[in-house]
Amino acid sequence: MDVGLLSPMSWSSPESPDSPIPRLIEKALLAHGFGARLLTRTRVPIIKLCEKPGERLRLDLLDARTKWEKGIIDDSNEAVDDVIDDQDAPDGAIAALAIAEIENLSPGGQHQDSQTRSGPVERTYEEQLASLKQADSQSLVAYYHNAKRLLRRLNGRDITISNATDFKDTDYKILDDVANVFINGLHDRDLKRRIQAYPSFSFDITSEPSNRRSLVGAFMMVEGEQLATIWETQAMIEKSIQLRPDSKFVVQTWKDIACKKIFGTEPLTLNRELHLALEHLRKIPLVQLIQLKQDQYESPTQYHTRAIQITNGLCPARPPSNRSFLPEISQHYISGIRDKHVRDEVQKFASCTGVQSLRTLARKHKSIHLATEYERAIEKGLYREEDIPAIKEYMKILQGDFLHQTLGTDKPIVDAFDFVVPATKKTTELVGKIRQLPDPSKLAPNKPRDRYHDSLEFPKNGVGVQCDINFSAHLALQNTLLLRCYSYTDPRVRPMVLFVKHWAKARGINTPYRGTLSSYGYVLMVLHYLVNVAVPFVCPNLQQLAPPDPNLPVEDLEDVTTCKGWNVRFWRDEEEIQRLAHQGHLNQNQESLGSLLRGFFEYYAQNHVMSTTRKRGFDWGRDVLSLRTHGGRLSKQKKGWTGAKTVLQLETGALPDPAKAGVNNEVKSPIDGIGQQAITNTQIGQFNSTEGALVPLSKPKELKEVRHRYLFAIEDPFELEHNVARTVTHNGIVSIRDEFRRAWRIIRTAGKNGQAVENLLEDANAESEKTEGKQFTELLEEIHGPSIFSSSATN
Structure with missing residues (x-):
């Protein structure tokens, strides 16, 4: 649920950077026991609100509020480089937004x-x-x-x-x-x-x-x-x-x-x-090979795989039996192990046994590394007390001696499990218990810190009713009205939008603060397809059908034809739209909902001519989705959306000090002849290095940086300079495109043989957990030999 709060009688509009209203409301909500948090890096102020915060969350929110009152800047829970729009994520939980250092x-x-x-x-x-x-x-x-x-x-x-x-x-x-x-x-x-x-x-x-x-x-x-x-x-x-x-x-x-x-x-x-x-x-x-080093969070399995690939490149003509025994490669592998204790143990094993097999050394590396991860996890209290004795016993086994297996003459020595942790009856029973416990590599502190983690983010369940309070989001209200009118044009619009939103959520690609796209962005993608791609069209273009300006005084046209200086004209007669749609006069399209979804996924999955129409698919690299435009597409070149840029805006919820809003004029540069202008309220938000107007050399604390990206481009229906997809990073667009291709592959295959090879709506997190469980099982098999689980089954 989203709540819009407008206060037309305020001396300063709530979305203004110098308005105290958002902070005052946040304070009042916290005082009454609610969970409240003002997001200041959004385009308009947003208060995240929950009904029944847990005690830990409530104290953290109060602490964050106290820090702000004392003037302590805490960027750990909000983005440094970007913001999230209320229009971009009207129904999603908003947390910190971060971007990769190099996109x-x-x-x-x-x-x-x-x-x-x-x-x-x-x-x-x-x-x-x-x-x-x-x-x-x-x-x-x-x-x-x-x-x-x-x-x-x-x-x-x-x-x-x-x-x-x-x-x-x-x-x-x-x-x-x-x-x-x-x-x-x-x-x-x-x-x-x-x-x-x-x-x-x-x-x-x-x-x-x-x-x-x-x-x-x-x-x-x-x-x-x-x-x-x-x-x-x-x-x-x-x-x-x-x-x-x-x-x-x-x-x-x-x-x-x-x-x-x-x-x-x-x-x-x-x-x-x-x-x-x-x-x-x-x-x-x-x-x-010379640069072979294990990265900080690179698992031994990943490190070993990389070493094998290098070996294959160095010795493409050598048989596998010889590649694994190159002493130079094995020594580089050992020297590149990141953890000194683990490295010393693997080196000791190699020196004592004379083993040069890369696979055997990697097996020892995996064993010692796993014991180290268990040790760290226990120190952090990440396992239940009743499970710790079994884990410690297993750690001793991992840290013990590798035994050389006697191989029968019918078994080739190549790739055999020559040295392993022996699979005794006791070990087999213990491994059975260990297999049921969480993989320590997936527990903190053994995995990378989530750069998007937000300690103040509300949990999905257990905190009662949740909503967002958006202050004076006038354009967002116009967007909502436009989407509602589109939903009335045809009964297939609403279920199709809901299906796509559910699909995007299940596949983990609808989180703007993690570099993907907001739900609002997916709605515009669906409408673009229904208006401009489906043949015949499902929805008419409501902005193209806007009636002439009503006979009203200029001052009364705000929010009818203009809003915040933008043209918001569209056909907004809801009763007439519903009447004509009910009579079947708005379109001639008779496709089923399933057929429309098939075309939707094909359109965004590839840019060749589609199988159901002569139209080509969407070109992610060159096209801009533009719902208002006839045909629905503009070029990035035409829009000037060809390179990322950063602009400055005033921070929400802080009174600006005019004395600090200027440029640090003490700094001299070779271009002092060009006047360096002070920042004013009218200038903030559009600073780029151009002739005669330079980016200020420093910025006060009241300024925030807003990052605009155009890897994926969706023009807002009204605010034409706003890219709804500007939160999408390089990794994000790769994930989104991959998911569209996966969906199209599943649908296309099902259309040929009547059976789906994969679940289109399978939860990405559950899928990831299955993959991680399989990888952990494979790790245990590598350490103990493949007989470890067959022995367990026998016993």
């Missing part, structure tokens, strides 16, 4: 980098440049992110396809300076020297034409040179591994690109070449 590489090869908060800047332009240095233990990726933050603090931006046409000399100046100090600040002096020697990175300003650089290009050059150097300096034993000729060609191609003397004012062209060459360098098996 993806665009076709042009440049990063769509994310915006992060920067504190007040007090140093000069030159001092800030000089501060960029790579620490001894700092990774290249972390160092690159520091450089991106510095570039933003200096009013700069990296060049991309979307902004290349309006890139000015001042933009290039700042970008060149940051790219230069990025290379100068590298900790590896030899690496820095080699890169600076390349003509493609020369900073010779006298060259004609002068080379233009990009920060992501400099980053790729550093990484690529690191990989090329690894290949050139690492010599494997020739008896075991020969340096492959194709790898030599890849390295030489990289050198040729880096030695290109002139590329002029087209850094994006160079970036594309660098990106392609870098991808080939990363795939060189020898480079992968």
Whole structure:
């Protein structure tokens, strides 16, 4: 349930950043024992409200409120980089929204980098440049992110396809300076020297034409040179591994690109070449082996699988019996194990037994690692007291000696379980109990921290009635009226929308704060199909059928033809729509609901000509869904929605201090001649580096950053500059498209043989739990041998 609260008599509108109303209502609700939480990073204020919060939740909400009253900024439970719209998620639980540090590489090869908060800047332009240095233990990726933050603090931006046409000399100046100090600040002096020697990175300003650089290009050059150097300096034993000729060609191609003397004012062209060459360098098996390291949350099984893939790349012609016994590969595998205790135990086992089989070493790694995970889980109290004795007993078995199995002559030694934890009767019974307990790798602290976790999020059950209070969401009310009128145009609209929303929820792709799409977005996708794709159409375009402006005074037209300055005209005569629909005068479409759903999933699953009509499917990369438009589609290029951007807005629920709302004018930059303007209420929300109007060098606490993405584009029916799908990240759009393809595969297969191979509405979480259970069983089989469960069945 959503509740809209309007207060037209207020001296300041509740959605205004300087309105105290949302905070006052939040305080009153908390005082009366309700669970209440004001979300300040939404486009209009929203209070999440529940009837009966648990004691822990109630205390946490009160604590969050107290911190706000004391001026303590706590970003742990709300997004730093983005917001969620009330229109975007009218019926979903809203929590923190976060984005990946690096979303993806665009076709042009440049990063769509994310915006992060920067504190007040007090140093000069030159001092800030000089501060960029790579620490001894700092990774290249972390160092690159520091450089991106510095570039933003200096009013700069990296060049991309979307902004290349309006890139000015001042933009290039700042970008060149940051790219230069990025290379100068590298900790590896030899690496820095080699890169600076390349003509493609020369900073010779006298060259004609002068080379233009990009920060992501400099980053790729550093990484690529690191990989090329690894290949050139690492010599494997020739008896075991020969340096492959194709790898030599890849390295030489990289050198040729880096030695290109002139590329002029087209850094994006160079970036594309660098990106392609870098991808080939990363795939060189020898480079992968030298860099083989277990990631922080990479399981031993995943790590072992990666090592096997590298082995196959190094020795494609060798039989499997020899690949597993390459001593160099096995030693790199052991050296790359992340946990020192586990690494030492595996090394001790290898030294004592002389084993060089990669599979056997990985089995020992998995055994010790599992014991370590159990130990951490017990320390955190994640298992029941009655289960701990059995777990500790099993840990001793895992930490014990591996025994060598005697193999019969009829069994080949290749891939056999030569060393395993013996499957005695006692062990078999114990493993049977362990199998029924949760996998410790799926329990904190043994799994990655959920970047989207929100400690103040309301549980789905047990807290009574829940609702959202939206303040002055005038456009949201217009959207609601439009959707209601569409639901009256045909009796198939409502059940189709509900089915798609249920499907998206079951498959886990309707959570905006996790980078996917809101329920409102799916409603617009359904309506787009029914209005513009189905033949003949199911719903008429209500905005195209808007009657002439009513004969009313201008002041009375608000919320009838305009709202917040946007055109909200549509055919809103609900009684007439229902009458004509009942008489069958609004459409000639006679398809069943199932047939419409089939076409809906096919349309979004592929962009070829559809099987039921001559129309082509949706092009996710180029198209914008536009419900108001005849035909229903615009191009991203036409809308200008081709690259992510970040804008600034005032924070909701805090009184702005005009004295702090300006720019830090103490900072000097090479473009001081261009006036740097103070932030005003009319300016906030639309700041980009353009000639004569620069992004402020710092922002006060009252400002929030709003991230707009256009990986998936759905134009709001009224607010035409608002992308309803702007919360969709790279991983999110991959998940959404995969689910549409899965649904279409299931429907298409069922249509051919009358049977569905999978459950279209299977809960994604339950499916994931089944997969995890199967993986845990396979892990136990790997450690003890496949006979462990057959013995259990026999007993």
